Structures are given as C-alpha cells and as structure tokens.
Amino acid sequence: MVPEAKFKKISQSIFQQSGFFDQVEVLLGTSDQTTIRFAQNHIYQPLTVTSAWLKIRFIKDKRILVLNLGSFSSKQIKKTITTAKRLIAFQEKDKNFVSLPKSKTIKVSPEKAFNLKASKIKEERLVKLAWQAIELTQKKRLIASGKLEKTVSQLAIGNSLGTWQYQPSCLLSFSTVIQDGHGNASGYGQSLGQNIKDLNIKKTTLEAIKTTLNSKRAQKIDPGEYEVILMPGAFQEILPFFSWLGPNARIYHEEVSFLKGQIGKKIFSPKLTITDQPLNPLAPSYFDYEGYPKTKLTLVKQGVPTHLVYDSYYSHKYKQKNTGHGLPAPNTEGPVPLHLIIKTGNSSLEKMIASTKKGLLINRLWYIRVVHYKNLVLTGMTRDGTFLIENGKIKHAIQNLRFTDSIPRIFKHITEVEDKAYWQDAMGGIAKIPALKISKFKFTS
C-alpha cells in the first residue's frame, strides 16, 4: 500500500509541472491481488501480483489527451508531461468538453471502506482455505475447480481544480464449479465478502456439491418458451447488460438505447425496482473515476425507468445533472452504474418452485452476448445446474439450453422476487440479486 500522502505528493508534482495545460486530472492506484486457482482437486495456479497505474488526462483549448503509466517513477512522469505538451497540439478540439468536475473531498471512513485484518491474510492461509473446498468435494467423490481471491487496492483521484479523493479497499471472493468424474454433471457457487467468515466457503461449496449431485442423468428437453426461476448466479450474467447499455446517457442520447422515450413509462414488471447503491456495505465506492461524489440513485421504480446516469462530459453535453458515473478516461463506453441492487420481494425459492406448474430452474448462465443492440436482445447458455420443475417440484436435471430473449421482455415478465438477495460479481462491478421468477423466457436451441 502506498500512503495517501505520497499519492498527493505525486499529484501535486504533476500539477506543478503541467502549468502549460488548462486542466489536468490524475488517477493513481495500486493493487495487490492473490488468486488461489484450484482445478481437478489440485491447487493449480496460486499467484500473487502487485501492480500500479497512473493515468493523466491533459486538457488545453478543449483538446484532450490521456497518457498511462504503470508506475509512479518521477523520471517517467517528467517524460510523460513533455510528451503530452508535444502531442496535445495534434488533437482536435472537442467542443462538447466544458470542464473537469470540481468536487469537495469526501472523508472516507477507513473502517467502512477497508477491512485491515482481511487485507493482511497471508497467501499460505488462502491456499489452506481453498483446500477446504477440495477436501469437502473429495469426500463426495467429486471434482472441485475454482478460485479464492483477495484484492487489496487503493484509488486516488485529483485534478488541477482542487478535487482530491482517496479510498482504500479490500474484497475477498470465492467461486467454485464442482463436477462429477465424467464432466456430465456440475454445480456452481460463488460468494463475496469483506472477511473470510462472510465468504462461507464451506456452505458455498456444499451447495455447489448438492447441485452437482442433483444434476446427474440430465435429460434433453425441447427448446421453446418456459417459465423460469433465475438464481442470482444466473441473473448476475444478464444484469450488467442493462447497466452498460440501458441507463447509459451516451447510448440513450444517441438513440441506440431501448430506453429511448421510455423514461417514466411503466414498461417492466411492477415487482422490479433497481437502485444503484455505491455506498453499499460490501464494496463501497464513494466517488467515480473523475472524483465526483456518488450517491444512491433509483434507476427503475416498480417497473418504471426513472433516471439515466451521467458523467461530467455527458452532463455538460446534454445539460443534465452529473450523477457520478464516470469511468476512467478516455471513456468510449459512456457513464455506467456499477453497484446495482435489485429490491427484494416477498417470495422465497421454495414458494417459487411450489407455484410453478411447468418451468425451469437455472443456476448459472454463460457467454451472454448482445444479438440486437437497440432491442437489447441477448443470447447465452445455461450451465452448472439446470432443472425441470413440474407441478411445484423439481423433477430432474436437464441438458443445457440456449436462450435468446430481450432484457425489456425479461424485465417485463418478472412475477416473483425472492425475499433475500446475494452479492454477485457483475462485469466490472458488483450487484445484489435475489432469485427471480420470469413467466416467459425463450430458449432457441
């Protein structure tokens, strides 16, 4: 870990050397990541990596240039600023650029943002903990693969207008796929936490083992439209496509978002409420990648899309309020919400299964891609546990199917929401997701 004071000193030095420019933004960070990969009941690839990044955004006469360094070397920084002075003249003016944001420093409470004890867990202990999952699996004569990961990172952002933000963080994650000896049956589990206890390695592994045992002798069924229960591990693969391609101001104003003209209209199920909650207890994120403060924002309220998300560039361009959703410059994706929470409902997994006459329970989805951008049609496969439900009971496992369906249709047909939600990884962010029942979900092969 680099002390915040050192980050500040580096930034100040950059600002002092960059008087030639109108505005300058500095983004600095480090990461110490240890990943214990296991496969086939073997600690396969245990690795630990220390990395650093320094990103400087230079602005002069509405010309913008971003230079990245993989270290904080004063020699390299000096060279980089000299290069920037030469290169900025080649840039074209971006008339839509107004200014970097000027924000007050947020006092981040270290206890909330960072579990010091967890950050100090030794690599050898992580190996031992990962082995627990293997041991549990071996007892059932099954095969475990997965990872146990600890990421300790810090992020600082400053600009020449006086903005300064700093935040350390520590996150632990565990995921596993359990297979039978033939590779025909499998189950999946994952957990995130700020400490080892929250990861529930034993519970997560045992649940994946149970799914695997239930997945044996999977039968083939015809594709078509089914009622489905999407477990959190399945919906986590769908939700990020909404994050990146839904309320994103850039895509919306370019008229390529399905939300165009739909804000304020009841287009989804009334059971669906989605909020972006960056100040969540698991992985709080107090400011965006421009140093602008983040707050809770409702994106969908009882089926009605309510807000778009903006960064400084698009808020100026479209004369809207900055919502603190900037990504690191240069950002060609637009602003994106990365901490989505689906509001829990009043159902339970048991109730959802019991109320299903004929449907499918899907534990995990995989390799989802966009088939049609405007309509947000997606395709992907089921994996690691898919089951047929008949007359309120899980009947048997089924072979994997491919779905092709759209986010507007999936969101519209949500009929039940679980009363508990679970943290999940979600394509560059995190999300808290309950199991969801969808009355119509199309499988194409």
Next chain:
Amino acid sequence: MKTDRQLFADQILNNLQLKKASYADVRLEELTSKNIATKDGIIEAYSLSSSLGFGVRVLVNGSWGFAASFLEDDFSLNSKSKKLIEKICKKAYDLAYASSLFNKTKTKLYPLKPIKDTYISEAVIDPFTVKDDKIISLLLQADKNLRVNKKIKISQAFFGTHKLEKTFASTQGALINQTIVFTGAGTEATAVDKGEVQNRSYPNSFRGQFRTQGWEMVEKLDLLNHAPLVGEEACKLIEAENCPEGEFDLIIDGNQLALQVHESIGHAVEFDRILGLEASFAGTSFLDLKDLNTLKYGSDKVNITADATLKGGLGSFAYDDEGVPAKRQEIITNGLLKGFLTSRQTAAEHNLEPTGAMRAESWQNIPLIRMTNINLEPGNWNLNDLIKDTKKGLFLSTNRSWSIDDKRVNFQFGTEMAREIKNGKLGKYYKNPVYSGTTVNFWQSCDAVCNASHWQIWGTPNCGKGEPVQTMHVGHGTAPARFLKVKVFAGK
C-alpha cells in the same frame, strides 16, 4: 557484455530460495501501446500507455507458484530492485511450497533443450514513428467519409498499436529476447432511422483488423476509399427486410469464419480445457484424448492448422512463454482430428509433444495454453464460382455477436449483414441475421472452401481466458466457405 535485462534475470534465477526449486522461469516485459479513436468528427480517445514488470514462475515439490510486480523505471539492478526481486521470489516460492503441502500429484515438465535467441517481428514502418497528425488526419477523414447521409448518426474510426519487448529466462538455461509489434485499424458506421439501428464495419467489427505488422498494414487497408460503402451499407440495412428463418446453405465470409474457427475449434482443442483445468470459468471441451486420430470433426474439405510461424498473424511469435519454439502443426486434416494445443506440463503428463502455445498476456500473468494462429487452410474455389454454384442460400459477413456453451458445442453467431443468393447470384440485403448449430455437425456440413487468393489472417485481439482474466491476441487464417443446411433466423 550482459544487458540490464540479462543481469536482472540472472539475479532472479540465482536467488537462493529459487535455487531450492526444481524449476523456475522469469519473464521481464515492457509493453507500450497507443490507441486513437474518433467519433462523429472528434477524437474521442487518445491514449499512450506503458507498463514494465516481471513475473516469476516456480516449481517446488511438483507444485507451481507465481508472483509478479511492476517496476518503476527500467531493469537496472540497484539495492531497491534487488530487494524487490528477493520479495517476489519469496512470494512465488512460498505459494508453490504451501500448495505442495496439499497437492497429491506432482507436475512433470516435458524436457526442452534450452535456447538462446533474439527475435524481432517484422514491421516495415514502425508504427511508433508515424506522426500523430498523419494518423489523426487519416482517422478523421475516414470518420467523415462514413457519413454518407443523415441516417449515419455515429461514425467511428480506430487505430491501435502495441509493442511488447520481453525476455524469457529459465533455470534450465534458456535466454530468449523477443520484440513483437502489432497494429490495427478500422471504421464503423451506425445508421439510425425509423426506430431501427444498424451497424456496418470495415474491414472487421470490433475495431477492425489487427496484424503483427507495422503502419504499412493500415495504409493497405485504404480506410478512406472504403468508408463511403460502409456508410451506404449501414443505411441499406435500415431499409432491408429481416433475415428469413429456416435452413439455408451459407457462404460465410472470412472475417466471420475466423471467429467461428476460434470458438468452435480453437478453444475446443486447448488441452487444459480438455483436462478440466479451466472448468471453473472458461469451461471445458467436448473433446477427449481418445478422440485424437479417431474423431471426424469435419468434412474432408476441413483442414485446420495451428501456426505461430505465419508472417504477420496476430498469433505469430518465435517462442512461447515457456521457451518452446513456435511451430506449425496439424489440428484437423481432411476432417480428422489430429492435434491439440499443449504446454510442457500437459504434454509430459499425457504423452504428447509441447506445441509452443503457452502464452501470458503480460508480466503480471501466468502463462496458459492459448491459441496461436488457428487457420482453416484454403480450398480450391473462387468466390464468384462458389456463389454461382449456390442455388438458394445466404452470404453472411462481419461478426455482430457470438456465443458458445462451456463445452464448445452449441454456438450462435450474428453477423452485420446477409445477402440473398438466388440461382447463383447475390441479391438483396437482409438485416439481423443469426445462425446457430453444433460444432461437429456444422464442420461436417462444409462442402467448399475458397482458394488462397481469398485467404487472409484475421486478428482477434480480445480472447479472454483464465482467472484473473487474461486477454490474448490470436490470429485466424480463413477464406469464405460454404456450409449446407444451417439454421438461420433474425435476431431482433
């Protein structure tokens, strides 16, 4: 006289702790990259990046450990860098040792003659010497040329180049220096009208074409003259009918077929997947060791090679990240499965040969089995003759979406456009085409592959695998080919 890199590598390999290991290797890498993107007549992104660091892989009592760190300035040895080396070597050793206390099986390595060599990939015009004003004016003009009418709401042009300088050294005596430069460029037009959005790209989607070459490849693309047609086709697609549903004979263009080869052959023959070593994330494979020389993967027309020695391919190099020389090998010959992609470990443990396919994204990643250039070898058809020979079918070009299951069987691809083929002639445009199938059935339905004059190596710069995910640049030589009775529908 030894270079700073050699001295740095020596310091690592002579580390007292690593001396206790049965094997260790080190990669010292420096990556420099430049990316420029224009959008609607302005430069949306200009970034210049550099990254420098080293990674140490060590084998202790038959278990692996890997540790890596960034470096501040260069590979010079001083008290600070010596201390860092000590720390990283200890971390790698400790991880390997801790793992060995639990692991029941011991890793074996295929014996390898240590090589000392230097390799520099060919770039006629070093892309880092091309002046920015020249690159920017080309991109902005191409961006402008895309906007053929008001329906083009988004116009984009891209340029990217990467230079990787790496040194590989091992306790077995290898010392290999490689400098690899790759470059890419492309354009994309998005037409929006009547509530419909359609894209067209040149020469390929997702930022264009990439090759292990210099600026000369960008000049050859002739972005400026192609741009108006790209814009016109995007507008044409807005007006086009949706792709019909049913079974059709498909002629699939090379740029789409490249991804088809990638997903349904390249990944399937990665031997770590076959062994279940990537089961938790990237997935496994439907293949088994016993399928070698027995499985009829495709029709007699299907010949697939893995060839890292090809000039200009995005998966070309001289040595992999275990120091194994690049090679050309048969993967599928006349439809029969003949080979897998392997590492020193998987080869030794399963009586195979290492194929030089162990690659790491950068200094901070452990090497994995990755594709090199996986190619559908050319056939003997001229494209015009193949179209003439097709009574009722579709011509599909340029990938729009791609998805395949975790065993590499059930796939579905969308392309930017389709053209009707009726009685041997190309007809109207269709929008939103999607085709799907299963791997072996699909490749067995291939009845014609176009000849070498239509064949080129397409670059895929974004292949993901491993945890943490590594992004690898690989190549696929393809020419258009025909597949019979494939399921097609409109993805809308």
